[in-house]
Amino acid sequence: MIIGIGGVSRSGKSTLANLLVTHFRKNGKKAIIFHQDDFVFPETQIPKIKNKTDWESPQSIDFELYKEVVELFKTRFDVVIAEGLFAFYDDNMNELYDKKFHVKISKRTFLIRRAMDIRWGYEPTWFIDHVWQSFLKYGKPKKELKKVVSVSGEDEFDMEKVIKTLNH
Template sequence: MVIGIGGASRAGKTTLAERLKQYFQQEGKPTTILHQDEFVFPIEQIPRINDLVDWECPASIDFRKLRQAIEERLGRFRVVLVEGLLAFADPAVDELYDKKIFLDIDEATFRERKASDRRWGMEPTWYVDHIWNSYCKYGRPAVEGHDWLVLNAAVPIDLAEVIRFLR
């Protein structure tokens, strides 16, 4: 099973992926997580915006390598979790997902959480604006069909609800 988890920066994608991995492993199902951030192109190949690297655009991700990694892991794991802002941005990767989870977050919650995020140092306000705008442009998929679960990520995620959806 391949599960895609998407949503804005600081929505809880990695946390949910880790919780699901723990759950599936306790169920005896070998599980792995692929983080979209591990599949970025070399920095010199990524577009820039105002002299900063634009990590927020689809052109920053090597989707071919991500797809290859998913296909390779399917031979070794029962569950492959793929998480990232742009988890649903590439049709060739998107078609591999058996289930899709979208962590929806409002702009105020995003900005509040982002203000306390110091992983990349202090980001300029215009870049935080750019992150939000890129999420709205590239990261918010059209959530149609029975294979989607849309969760309000501004509140704690109910793991039992997620598990019911994945069964």
Template sequence: MNKPYVIGIAGSSGSGKTFFLRSFLNHFKHDEITLISQDDYYIPANTKTKEENRLYNFDLPTAIDRKAFYRDIKDLFDGKTVFKEEYTFNNPNIKPKMLEIKPAPILIVEGLFIFYYEEVNELLDYRIFLDADEEVALARRLKRDLLERGYDHDDVMYKWKEHVVPAYNTYLLPFKASTDKVIINNTDDPKLIHDATALISQEVKEKLFQNNL
């Protein structure tokens, strides 16, 4: 197959990436678009105690299996289907699913470090920077980690101050000015997000049409 049109979407923790991506994907047919997420390439932390898990820094580029992430992206370029077990962030209450990522004309590459990883960044045709005000992002992070990932409040706040914010400032923020589109996503209103993703998806479709893709 021809090289897919690759859209990179990176965002700060709590920027609403999951909701945004779900809405964005809904503007395309199932066989037109596929998604590969950096989050599924975390190297297992193998922590044994609550304190070890609290201190382990997931917000470093070295926490990701970078080679495997790049390899699977390239396999999608080559028309191969990628099978990958989802990462459940050490939550014993969640049974990981086996993900089947099929090649498609449009490929979404999502993750915190996709602009920082040079070999991934150079594959991108269109770059979206998703951001949110810090108080909004923190509120979302607290809600997600307390309810979905089983962390307690002190753990979330420790990671936010010591890991999340420094990683954002070091590995994502420097690329903001060089992206194609910056979206400040402070709303959780489904209609507003739907309208925003509809506009972006239309832009993408126009670019594909102009390039006869």
């Protein structure tokens, strides 16, 4: 099974992926996660916005390599989870997913969580807004994409609901 998990920055994609891997491993399945962030092009190849590297652009991701790795590992694992901001951007990746989860949070929650995230130091307000706008433009599941299950990332995940969805 290949599971795609998408959502805006700080929505809980990695948290959900980790909870799912733990669930599957506890139940005797071989499970692995691939984070889209691990498939970014070298910084020199990524577009800039106002002299800042635009990590929020789909042009920052090597989708070809990402798909190749996911396909390779689906033969070695029972469950492969692919998560990232642009999880639903690339049609070739969308074809691979057996299950799709979109982690939703409000803009307010996004702004609060992003403000608390100090990994990259100070981020200007315009850039934080750019992250949100990029998600709206490139990260949301396309309307024609079928069977995307929305889960709330506002609080703890309802894992019973998530697991029930996977079993159907």
